[in-house]
Every structure is written in structure tokens, then in C-alpha cells.
Amino acid sequence: MQPIVDVRSLSKTYKNGFQALKPVTLTIERGEILALLGPNGAGKTTLISTLCGITTPSAGTALVGGHDIVQDYRAARRLIGLVPQEITLEPFEPVINTLRFSQGMFGQRRDEAMIEKTLRQLSLWDKRKSRTRELSGGMKRRVLIAKALCHRPRVLFLDEPTAGVDVELRRDMWDIVAQLKADGVTIILTTHYIEEAEAIADRVGVINKGELLLVEDKAKLMARMGRKTLRIDLRDPVDAVPEALAAYDLELGEDGASLLYHYDTRGDGTGITRLLQALTQAGLHLRDIHTDQSSLEEIFVGLVKEDAA
Amino acid sequence: MNLYAVKAIYIYEMNRFLRTIMESLASPVISTTLYFVVFGAAIGSQIEEIEGVSYGAFIVPGLIMLSVMTQAISNASFGIYFPKFIGTIFELLSSPVSYFEIVLGYVGAAATKSLLIGVVILGTAQLFVDITVAHPLMMVTFLLLICISFSLFGFIIGIWAENFQQLQLIPLLVITPLVFLGGAFYSVSMLPEAWQTVTLFNPVVYLVSGFRWSFFGVADVPVMWSLVAILGFTLMCLAAVWWIFRTGYRIRS
Structure with missing residues (x-):
């Protein structure tokens, strides 16, 4: 079976000459959870942003679900859900509307049942009519996750999902990740926290200075890091x-x-x-x-x- | 074509308008009323008629145009600038949408809003003066083209702007003076000859003149020129938008 994400010599150099990502080659299997570890500025977010379409690659190609992320961006992006690192939400809209917006943007007919299911899963159902700016930081992050999930992505990118969140949300997040994995969703997450990678990942990739140093089975890497x-x-x-x-x-x-x-x-x-x-x-x-x-x-x-x- | 996305953007933008419906509609209505009081009643009583049209009625097309242009620009520019500013633009960029669909959603909504405002001002003006529209079809055509082209223009400003000051700059420094000097409140023929020639370099003259012609059948410049001007402006904006998206200018690095 072909890998769900197939990255071939993908690199990113910004206009000012800064090479944020050296050529990366990486395959991710369907239903796998890959944790990308690396210090700040290592290129984790650049890799994710490029795969999701926020930045354009300078060279190389990548396929998501067999679709080229540039040539066939519609088919590729339909499969992708992205939870960004920064909390970026329209402040004035009720929570439920921001989910409806996301569904529409991903080319789906409005599906209130899916929206309700997603909101309940993230303990947001009671907050559905609240404007996002009235929510706490942790709740906002839940909304971002809900937005990424409500169009039923097959590949989910979580960029530092648990940075600055409380223990409860982190636990919930891990439960959701486990649930998604059981449903066959592929998950790529970036993190600073080695425990997080240890808790949920199947494989771990280490990025530093724009370079993917290694991708290794979690157990093997943990032994080296223990x-x-x-x-x-x-x-x-x-x-x-x-x-x-x-x-x-x-x-x-x-x-x-x-x-x-x-x-x-x-x-x-x-x-x-x-x-x-x-x-x-x-x-x-x-x-x-x-x-x-x-x-x-x-x-x-x-x-x-x-x-x- | 991802029509669901176009609809999502459109509804989202219209919701923003509805959230502030009072401010959105009250401010153009109040400012139009003020113009009527100042220009129509105070100055109009001294001028009486211009080319067979009462001064109060004469300024209506110009007033509508002033509001429609500024509202189209401010709505469309804010619509795309705000997601850039707060970062939610990531969702637009990572969605399976083409640039065309993004423009359709944002510009469609901004054009709808400015059209609504234009209609409300026309209604308000009816309370003060009696207005008949000589060429209704042309009136609607002009109004629609102006709503669309200036919304496109606003969209471009929103993409270009890097702060709120820049967002205000063009409407304040360029559009308002051009409209005021573009014959919104007077006929170009009332100016000294030298200034008439200068005025012809102001593109807004052609828009105001054509729009006013559709109401009263009188124009400062031939109607064809007006049509060419507005179509030309629309094409220029479309070309600029096409270039922005082709190069990812200030959107996608």
C-alpha cells in the first residue's frame, strides 16, 4: 500500500535566502502517529506549513493520499486537517459558526451532526454559542482542534498541540489522538515534550536547523534518550x-x-x-x-x- | 469549483456586516442626511438648478457614489486584512480553494454590502427630494460595476496593507478627494475652463458623470467614456488581483 504522506526532497528557502528546510525525504504510513521533535526554529512548522499549503515549497515534491500538494492541491488538502501552533481564531463569531465555516472551506455540505459530535468530543458543546474571544486559552485551543476535525480529515497535523495547555486538555488530546488512530487517521504532531512523543507516537523524527536528522521507531529512540x-x-x-x-x-x-x-x-x-x-x-x-x-x-x-x- | 467555500466566505462576511448592521447602515444614512442639510438646503437654496435639475436632486448620484466607493473599499479591504492581522488566514491558505473562489467570496460579499448601502442612501434621498431615474438599466449597471470594481480595489488594498494606517490611507487620501473634486457636488461645466481640463484627468469624473446621466440624462462627459472608464478600472483591478495570486504577494511565502 502506498504511504499516505510521501515527501520527496522537499525544501524551503525564503526570499531572503534563509533555508528553513533542507531537502526532506520522508514517508508516513496510513494510521501512523509520527512525532516531530526539535528545538524552536528547527523547521518543524515550516515542514507542516509547506505540506498544508501555507507556504509553497522551493523544491521537491510531496504527495498526500497520492495527490501532489501543488499540482493537485484540492484533492490533497481535502484530506488534511491542521491545528496551528498559535491560537488564531476569529474573535467575534460564535464557536459553532467557526466550525460551519471550516466545513464549508473544505468543500463539504453543512453537517450539523458532525459538528455536534466534534463539539461534544472536545467538551465544547455547552460553549457552542459563546464568542471565541470569551473563551479561556485552553478552550480556544479546543476550538482550533474542533475546526480541524469537523471535515473528517484523514491526515491530521498538530503543531505543538499541548504547548501551554493544562493537564486535563493534554489528557483529552491524547484520548482524541488515540480515537482518531483507531479510526485510521494519520497524525503528525510536533512537540517539545519528549513525554508526549513517548506517550502517543509510533515513530519519532528529529529536526534541527532545517534538517531531518533521523526518523526512528519510538522504542529505539527512547532507549537512546533514556x-x-x-x-x-x-x-x-x-x-x-x-x-x-x-x-x-x-x-x-x-x-x-x-x-x-x-x-x-x-x-x-x-x-x-x-x-x-x-x-x-x-x-x-x-x-x-x-x-x-x-x-x-x-x-x-x-x-x-x-x-x- | 468549491462552491461550499465561496458560500462559507460569503456568509461569514455577511455575518460580520449583520453583527454591526446599525453602524453599517446608520453611518452612511446619517452622513447622507448631513450632506443634504449642508449642501442641499444651505448651498442649494443659492444655486437652485443645474442643467434643469434641482441642486438637491443633482447631488444624489454623487452622494450615493461617495458612500458606495468608500464602503466597498473599506469592507473588502478590512475583510481580507483582518484574517491576515489575526492569523486566521492560515485556514484560507490550507483549504482546498482556488484564489478565484477566495476573491468571489470576499469581493461578492463586499459588493453586496455596498450595493445595499447604495440602495439605502437612494431611499434616504427620496425623503428629501423627488428623484426619477431616466435610464434604470444603465443606473443598475453602473451601480453594480462600481460596487464590484471598488470591492476588488479594496481587496487589493487589504492584501497590500501591512498595518491599519495603510488600510485607511487610500480611501482617505485618494478616494475622498477624487470624489469631491470629481463633480459629485457640482457640474464640471461650472468650473473655469483651465480647471475643466485638469478635472478630465480625474477618473472619478467619468464615473460620477455616467451615473448621474443614468438618473437625469445630463452628463459632463459622453456616457460611452464613462462606461469605458468603469470597465477599464474593473479590468485593471482584476489584473492586479490575478498578479497578486500568481505571485503570492504578501499572502503566501
């Missing part, structure tokens, strides 16, 4: 890692006042208990301990370096 660091602050600084602790592959912190222990949360055992016992036996006095998960940015830096090597 490293944590235990930092042990010592009461009395040491000159070197004590001989007795050589087996733990410790790193000496700055000024010798702390020891760093890297471990993998996914392993069978982290070795922390044994390490702490060994520290006590070695006669070291602990002042404080804390753990750090490598931040997404650090992981990206790691990936970029790896990529360059």
Missing part, C-alpha cells in the same frame, strides 16, 4: 574518584566536590543502591544528591554532533 545522571555532592571535596568506586565509572564534578553517575532508567537495575552503599563504605560523606534527565536540547546537541561525525 539516560539519567545522578549527581552526588560531597561534604569534603576529593582529588580523584576513590579506587574503591572504580567499578562504577564515575565522573568527577568540578572542584572535586561532586561525583556524577550516568545510568539508564530502562535497564534491569540502575545500580544506585549498590553505589550508595559503596560510597558509604569508602568513607565519603554525602551532602546532597539529585538526578537530572538529559534535556531535549542536550539530546539534540548530541544527535547533531553524532550526525556531523
